[in-house]
Amino acid sequence: ITATVPAGREIKIPVDITENGYLEVRPETNETGPKPTQDSTGKVKAVLDYFDENLHDPYSARYVRWSPVEKKTSNGQIYWAVQLKYRAKNSLGAYILTEEIFFIRNGKVVDVVKL
Secondary structure (H helix, E strand, O other): OEEEOOOOOEEEOOEEEOOOOOEEEOHHHOOOOOOOOEOOOOOEHHHHHHHHHHOOOHHHOEEEEEOOOEEEEEOOEEEEEEEEEEEEEOOOOOEEEEEEEEEEEOOEEEEEEEO
16 A cells, blocks of 8 residues: 655555455564564574674573563564573673563664663
């Protein structure tokens, strides 16, 4: 669907037509992007990519528990979120147990909250 608003801007809303002929907005096309997939162990690629860039030693990470990916609100914004408890080496080589919520949009971690 394409609509023109009074200011002359064009808005495109991706929709599907249901079997009954109704229009249905595709949920994966909102500002959060598609829902991140989890492998059989619960790992989320966006979080692993984030670790590759931000952990001191990403290869040392040992995952204790992954939550299911779900939509959460933070600061009035909607995100895909996954909670993770993990151990990883710090700069001194000691394993540190950490639990964090990773907020994801369009396949990228955009915010992290330590619990």
